[in-house]
Amino acid sequence: xxxxxxxxxxxxxxxxxxxxxxxxxxxxxxxxxxxxxxxxxxxxxxxxxxxxxxxxxxxxxxxxxxxxxxxxxxxxxxxxxxxxxxxxxxxxxxxxxxxxxxxxxxxxxxxxxxxxxxxxxxxxxxxxxxxxxxxxxxxxxxxxxxxxxxxxxxxxxxxxxxxxxxxxxxxxxxxxxxxxxxxxxxxxxxxxxxxxxxxxxxxxxxxxxxxxxxxxxxxxxxxxxxxxxxxxxxxxxxxxxxxxxxxxxxxxxxxxxxxxxxxxxxxxxxxxxxxxxxxxxxxxxxxxxxxx
Amino acid sequence: xxxxxxxxxxxxxxxxxxxxxxxxxxxxxxxxxxxxxxxxxxxxxxxxxxxxxxxxxxxxxxxxxxxxxxxxxxxxxxxxxxxxxxxxxxxxxxxxxxxxxxxxxxxxxxxxxxxxxxxxxxxxxxxxxxxxxxxxxxxxxxxxxxxxxxxxxxxxxxxxxxxxxxxxxxxxxxxxxxxxxxxxxxxxxxxxxxxxxxxxxxxxxxxxxxxxxxxxxxxxxxxxxxxxxxxxxxxxxxxxxxxxxxxxxxxxxxxxxxxxxxxxxxxxxxxxxxxxxxxxxxxxxxxxxxxx
Numbered sequence: 001x002x003x004x005x006x007x008x009x010x011x012x013x014x015x016x017x018x019x020x021x022x023x024x025x026x027x028x029x030x031x032x033x034x035x036x037x038x039x040x041x042x043x044x045x046x047x048x049x050x051x052x053x054x055x056x057x058x059x060x061x062x063x064x065x066x067x068x069x070x071x072x073x074x075x076x077x078x079x080x081x082x083x084x085x086x087x088x089x090x091x092x093x094x095x096x097x098x099x100x101x102x103x104x105x106x107x108x109x110x111x112x113x114x115x116x117x118x119x120x121x122x123x124x125x126x127x128x129x130x131x132x133x134x135x136x137x138x139x140x141x142x143x144x145x146x147x148x149x150x151x152x153x154x155x156x157x158x159x160x161x162x163x164x165x166x167x168x169x170x171x172x173x174x175x176x177x178x179x180x181x182x183x184x185x186x187x188x189x190x191x192x193x194x195x196x197x198x199x200x201x202x203x204x205x206x207x208x209x210x211x212x213x214x215x216x217x218x219x220x221x222x223x224x225x226x227x228x229x230x231x232x233x234x235x236x237x238x239x240x241x242x243x244x245x246x247x248x249x250x251x252x253x254x255x256x257x258x259x260x261x262x263x264x265x266x267x268x269x270x271x272x273x274x275x276x277x278x279x280x281x282x283x284x285x286x287x288x289x290x291x292x
Numbered sequence: 293x294x295x296x297x298x299x300x301x302x303x304x305x306x307x308x309x310x311x312x313x314x315x316x317x318x319x320x321x322x323x324x325x326x327x328x329x330x331x332x333x334x335x336x337x338x339x340x341x342x343x344x345x346x347x348x349x350x351x352x353x354x355x356x357x358x359x360x361x362x363x364x365x366x367x368x369x370x371x372x373x374x375x376x377x378x379x380x381x382x383x384x385x386x387x388x389x390x391x392x393x394x395x396x397x398x399x400x401x402x403x404x405x406x407x408x409x410x411x412x413x414x415x416x417x418x419x420x421x422x423x424x425x426x427x428x429x430x431x432x433x434x435x436x437x438x439x440x441x442x443x444x445x446x447x448x449x450x451x452x453x454x455x456x457x458x459x460x461x462x463x464x465x466x467x468x469x470x471x472x473x474x475x476x477x478x479x480x481x482x483x484x485x486x487x488x489x490x491x492x493x494x495x496x497x498x499x500x501x502x503x504x505x506x507x508x509x510x511x512x513x514x515x516x517x518x519x520x521x522x523x524x525x526x527x528x529x530x531x532x533x534x535x536x537x538x539x540x541x542x543x544x545x546x547x548x549x550x551x552x553x554x555x556x557x558x559x560x561x562x563x564x565x566x567x568x569x570x571x572x573x574x575x576x577x578x579x580x581x582x583x584x
Contacts (some may be wrong), residue, residue: 033441033450036446110384114447123440149329153328153408154325157327
């Protein structure tokens with residue numbers, strides 16, 4: 001199996017495929033109500049890794065399917081991800097003015113427009129998945145469960161409730177399982193459904209999703225610590241993030257690094273059970289080695 | 293065809309059936325995250341006519357189907373209706389403190405919880421419709437189009453943009469077609485799909501939906517005028533609502549009344565083309581004669 005550069009090229013190629021499809025699926029800016037469609041596009045077409053739709057393509061390939069069969073389902077997960085960022089940034093939630101250096105949707109379009117654009121993106125996600133070429137009703141049910149009150153929205157609820165409070169490792173894991181894990185797992189499993197994977201293969205994709213999703217999150221926490229250390233010019237370690245529930249704060253930097261590597265290794269084992277799981281194994285390793 | 297009392301009994305019986313199913317479909321209050329599930333239930337189980345799900349049952353019966361086959365699809369439309377009220381009441385939107393005499397969701401649970409409860413209700417609607425026994429993917433697509441950026445959410449966007457401005461009859465009709473018409477039409481058409489209606493029958497249900505939906509709205513505007521007149525003790529007529537875009541303001545009270553009756557008559561004609569459209573014809577007439 002080839003390492004680094006190959007995977008990066010693959011991810012970049014799939015990102016371009018996904019963005020072309022998103023461009024096609026979103027209503028044009030001049031279709032009324034134009035202001036709403038502008039806000040939806042501002043959110044969904046803003047720069048991003050397109051991780052969730054690429055995972056759907058990879059899940060489909062891992063069971064031997066043609067990736068384009070998972071394109072609509074993948075884009076539906078991206079639209080849900082986009083809506084969740086718009087609503088999470090609202091003044092009543094995280095109250096964020098910037099996202100990746102650009103004004104957040106409510107700063108650019110107003111708060112009412114941001115609420116409505118989020119609602120419309122979530123609704124569009126289900127219109128898109130309902131038009132998928134393979135098992136659309138099953139995909140819609142998977143997307144809804146991943147995104148709903150016992151998935152992503154449940155995770156955001158718990159996150160707001162935990163704010164400023166110390167958390168145990170168990171509580172943190174439960175939070176991430178809902179807030180980001182459910183959508184990552186859902187995307188790769190739906191890819192497998194689009195590729196007509198056997199139930200055992202979907203089970204392996206599900207395992208990969210939970211493990212790699214959590215590895216991604218632990219690595220994210222570690223990147224935050226390193227960024228903070230670089231910015232403040234001192235070793236941030238666990239102290240700089242004390243009080244905030246993160247893996248380095250609970251396990252220490254070395255402990256968190258070991259946990260991320262262990263999760264990626266176990267995700268790799270799950271991928272090894274798949275007919276063409278090589279790239280997923282590689283991606284899990286990349287999650288914990290990346291530096292952005 | 294029997295008139296008034298029979299129809300009222302029928303609506304009351306169907307309302308009870310719908311509420312029992314909603315009760316079953318919503319996560320229990322003690323399922324984590326409990327606060328989110330409490331807010332969802334507070335919204336979705338609050339007293340209401342359950343018009344949209346009953347229309348789904350009636351659309352199913354009108355094409356000769358057993359109404360219970362449309363129960364899940366109907367409840368999905370009710371969940372979308374419930375979420376839309378929660379988000380429309382938010383401070384950034386209509387900023388409403390009370391709905392039917394009870395504190396709105398953000399007043400009772402906080403603004404973040406209200407945004408998330410709305411998001412979760414919308415998501416649950418698609419999980420529910422994805423489990424429908426007949427053509428779930430088609431139903432999900434219909435629901436998404438009715439609720440989305442060129443349906444209900446588009447209508448709310450236009451409504452906010454029109455606020456405080458005078459409107460022509462044509463603009464008002466376009467607004468209502470999106471804001472309330474799309475969901476009413478979608479519910480009755482989805483009922484027909486659940487009843488395995490022929491395309492021509494679904495076309496007749498669609499016509500009924502647009503016409504009766506608009507009749508309902510014009511009648512609503514008239515009820516508001518009468519309520520205002522009763523409360524202020526003077527004849528409100530068209531003057532009291534001047535500046536606000538309503539049918540009585542544009543057409544005068546008598547003109548609006550004539551329009552509502554004409555729409556109901558045309559809806560009745562559409563229903564007459566259906567195998568068992570009697571109740572839908574009766575309901576359209578009831579829309580413009582009701583006094584609450």
